[in-house]
Amino acid sequence: MIIVLRADATEADLEHLVARIERVGLKAHVSRGTQRTIVGVVGDEDVIRSEPLDRLPGVERAMQVLRPYKLASLEFHPDPSVVEVKGVRIGHGTVTVVAGPCTVEGEAMLTDIAAAVKAGGAAALRGGAFKPRTSPYSFQGLGEEGLKLLRAASDLTGLPVITEVMDTRQVPLVCEYADVLQVGARNMQNFNLLTEAGQTGKPVLLKRGMAASVTEWLMSAEYVLSQSASPVILCERGIKTFEDGTRFTLDLSAVPAVQALSHLPVIVDPSHATGHSHLVAPMALAAIAAGADGIMVEVHAAPAEARCDGQQALVPTAFAAMVDQIHGLAKLLGKEMAAPTTDD
Amino acid sequence: MIIVLRADATEADLEHLVARIERVGLKAHVSRGTQRTIVGVVGDEDVIRSEPLDRLPGVERAMQVLRPYKLASLEFHPDPSVVEVKGVRIGHGTVTVVAGPCTVEGEAMLTDIAAAVKAGGAAALRGGAFKPRTSPYSFQGLGEEGLKLLRAASDLTGLPVITEVMDTRQVPLVCEYADVLQVGARNMQNFNLLTEAGQTGKPVLLKRGMAASVTEWLMSAEYVLSQSASPVILCERGIKTFEDGTRFTLDLSAVPAVQALSHLPVIVDPSHATGHSHLVAPMALAAIAAGADGIMVEVHAAPAEARCDGQQALVPTAFAAMVDQIHGLAKLLGKEMAAPTTDD
Amino acid sequence: MIIVLRADATEADLEHLVARIERVGLKAHVSRGTQRTIVGVVGDEDVIRSEPLDRLPGVERAMQVLRPYKLASLEFHPDPSVVEVKGVRIGHGTVTVVAGPCTVEGEAMLTDIAAAVKAGGAAALRGGAFKPRTSPYSFQGLGEEGLKLLRAASDLTGLPVITEVMDTRQVPLVCEYADVLQVGARNMQNFNLLTEAGQTGKPVLLKRGMAASVTEWLMSAEYVLSQSASPVILCERGIKTFEDGTRFTLDLSAVPAVQALSHLPVIVDPSHATGHSHLVAPMALAAIAAGADGIMVEVHAAPAEARCDGQQALVPTAFAAMVDQIHGLAKLLGKEMAAPTTDD
């Protein structure tokens, strides 16, 4: 940590600061510039962070030198990590397509879509049983019944299944049926849920909060990783900005930015980010071109009849055409397409 | 709902749309303009909302006419509602000052601060026992021990106590000790927690999410209110913007904007919003001038020793001086200052 | 325009509103719903827009039906337009790479970079002679001397040259030397400059303002187009958000979103958007994958010696490697790479 003193700081302020730093076992390096005195604080980073040194008299501000995450960092784990879910790879060198309906609406509907996305090139199935809805009066998902249907569709197609968990109390139940636990954007800083999910051993797909910086996102990954059981897959899904022509603003720069900081796989959800089906395919391709390890998209056989987010769902033919283009792009980038290992 | 057709929509598109609207029991009013045909949809608003009519062929966009909240709206409850907690009023015509430490650190510390904020003019006590921390390595609060200390400090001073609940599983425990349940900004869209808190009958202090629009904030209040047990107090605490000189950007316009839409009391937390103690008093005064029903601020006897957010805490003398100014302002605005009813 | 009345609007309010609408030659279509009365306003859109009907008693809000731009819209010009600059195509079916230094620093430096970017695959040259700098104490560009050097480098390489004009008074001078006039992000709503540039007949490269919505951006294009002389090329270059890990947040969704609304070509500047050289190539590829008609990037032979924005410049070898990848991607998308027509 670097502490910058105010121009009018006194010698007594400086001595007080140095004494305070040394009292907790840290070292202070004082450097007097032409306009400011600066104090470098050296020692255990966790101790440094926990001291509100910027509240001491004469201090203008304190600047962090190190990034606050460890287990998620590239320094801790210099090679990109790969998460493998029932034989499907997510991470370095692979492009993984996850697809499915926004919400599980019923058995026939789910079976059809699961078959369609498998035929179209998906390597994993997504679908919501517990749905976070802005309105208490909207359809909230089928709950456990939805989980059972997802498990059945997964068993039928061989596609591993990703579904959201919204509540610490649901974690054991969702683990019975899901292959990957999704923590949604609205729960990215639900720290108890992160901790609970991190203890299951199941991979956690962590969506970026709509107001989360890349650093905060990686800190939430750190919560999961600090439980030492579950690997993490990051998922960029758009942030809130003043632009109202799209549902959110998809921040694709976050993909290479994260990859320069962290070993974790990162995929992109262009469906929720844009909110409009005609923007999904261009942004899915852009995500892969930016270096993402995969995409997650919503597919519905009859979007105009969907019970949730129909305006952003692709129909199966559009999905298959998009995956074809992604194949070509993956080849260009020297990457493999992920595929389910099981035959069906 | 108003549906705008594309310039190139056909008669068949229009007929299909009208048929779809009528199929679910709604009525369609078609209006042909010089450049666009517009269809007004009339009927049960919940049905209207659940239909993805903007996915039909020929539709350019759908515009909501009614706001999506009911119980939180001024139309449902035209007079401002007042929440009373152990004799302390929060709402219409009253200015209520809530103060206390960011985190409960220990008994002596809490007792001192509680006494100091009472002497300084606070009507209620705040303090964290369960703390949402960005880093898993930061101090996470004293948990139940902290709750017990808060209860004791409350009993000693007669100040009702507000504390945060972060997890659905903690709700019964926190209810044993707290007078008001706080749902933090990071959990504003933790819908399960809102539902659980809304069933307790205890008032819920609902902080605005850092990326939540006023409409989304009121929808989260609607979740609580839809449980028919707990009243809601809103708390503006700053939103995320590009400005990095303050921790968040305090959106004071949200105060009169909410009051024009909702009957719920709204208070302001300038401590978390600004993140700097020298900005707290000006913004607390500004909040009251903007019409807020109260403020919630952090006070610490020795901010440089605080275990959490010391840089934004006021010392007790600065707190008391600020409350003096608020007294003058309340008088100017024709409002009363809230005070605890119990003698001690 | 659709006008929504308040729930408590009276019959007199409605009559007053209708009279007001009819007074200016418009027609009012009244539609009474279960909870709200709605008035559709039909007639000359410019007249409608100029009337502050939402200030009338009983009015809750007014919603625009039509988009406010005409000449920039796809309805006015249903085919994508292509701008041709000295034989170099920008627009539909083509991928155009524009490259060069942030700032012209001197003759040798510019000649070297111009040759390098041509060799690397650029179809046009960029470079700043007048530089908008946040600080009055920073290097402000070489001015006319810089323009002369750009002209000479253009003549030498056959690459048409794009350079920024910052002031209405500079327009004639810059026109003497430049092939395309750039209006920078900070001047996107400098309406006098837009008007002046639009009268020159030279193509105008219009960067998106860092706080401009897509609609506002197209309205600024409309200013230029309304002068009936100059075509417009749009350039996305990042918007301001809370994310501080990148200089701006590159909004690639704006590319397909614009293409669904407007016939204007749209290119992307990943250098200014990200501010970090290691993010430029991934985001350039992503831009092309999203459907952009080209990219504009900064190249410098010795970024650590650059007088401006060295941290975001590519070295010539990295530039050439990136263009190689773009070639492959263009082929995949069925597009041609633009090339200068003249031999040198």
Add this chain to the structure above:
Amino acid sequence: MIIVLRADATEADLEHLVARIERVGLKAHVSRGTQRTIVGVVGDEDVIRSEPLDRLPGVERAMQVLRPYKLASLEFHPDPSVVEVKGVRIGHGTVTVVAGPCTVEGEAMLTDIAAAVKAGGAAALRGGAFKPRTSPYSFQGLGEEGLKLLRAASDLTGLPVITEVMDTRQVPLVCEYADVLQVGARNMQNFNLLTEAGQTGKPVLLKRGMAASVTEWLMSAEYVLSQSASPVILCERGIKTFEDGTRFTLDLSAVPAVQALSHLPVIVDPSHATGHSHLVAPMALAAIAAGADGIMVEVHAAPAEARCDGQQALVPTAFAAMVDQIHGLAKLLGKEMAAPTTDD
């Protein structure tokens, strides 16, 4: 400047960096921590800033120690500065109310409003002759005719007049008629206009750009001040955020934040910021409570007939009632209300 080396930086990287620093006459202080080596750069700050040291091999990032503005800073001028315009004080210890129509629409209208705002307690008159309009088809103001009317209304009432200048070419003309030159939010980084306005000797009212940080705003003030002729008055008018219930988000924290950094007076425009007349008075009061040196608001006798921004204008009686409340608040804060000195 503080330079943080990467964890994998070599000794050669460090030596190269130090040599580079010393080559331009600066000094390097090397400090080796447990996890990072840090280099403090000491010397002429302008030289430091102009070197892209973060592009050197082994460098992770560079952190600024000093703020980039000088003439605008509190260190350069430790007492708050006061701008006096024809006897009307703006700054320290005074509350100044500026009011008038958005746009000058004609003589009778302007004379009436000028008289009304004077009677209501305004100390200065505002009004637009050159209007920055998002659409080329909107009313653009009366131009020189509007300036003449403003001058006449000012002479009649004794209220000094503030009006916007949009173009470097208009500066001499506007100076003939105006007492204060306004540079609008959209031109806050029109650096040529800032320079030109700064040479006139007339006070410059500098509105904050809708995407400008406080630092960028002060840098634009620095442009004006660096011309050594004109004083600067800052004006906060709202920033762009995701909140769409108000036109912009008024950032009142910027008022005390600026006052802790700069000596310049700062006033607030709640009309443009909120865009709704019912939010103007609460936010005007809040601005004064936050410590602002004044407010600037729009007043119109018949807002529903206004040619521009009628929905945010106050009627004269509402204006006078608001100023009455401001009087009480100024007294509470120990401030004087500014008043025009001339009798009429």
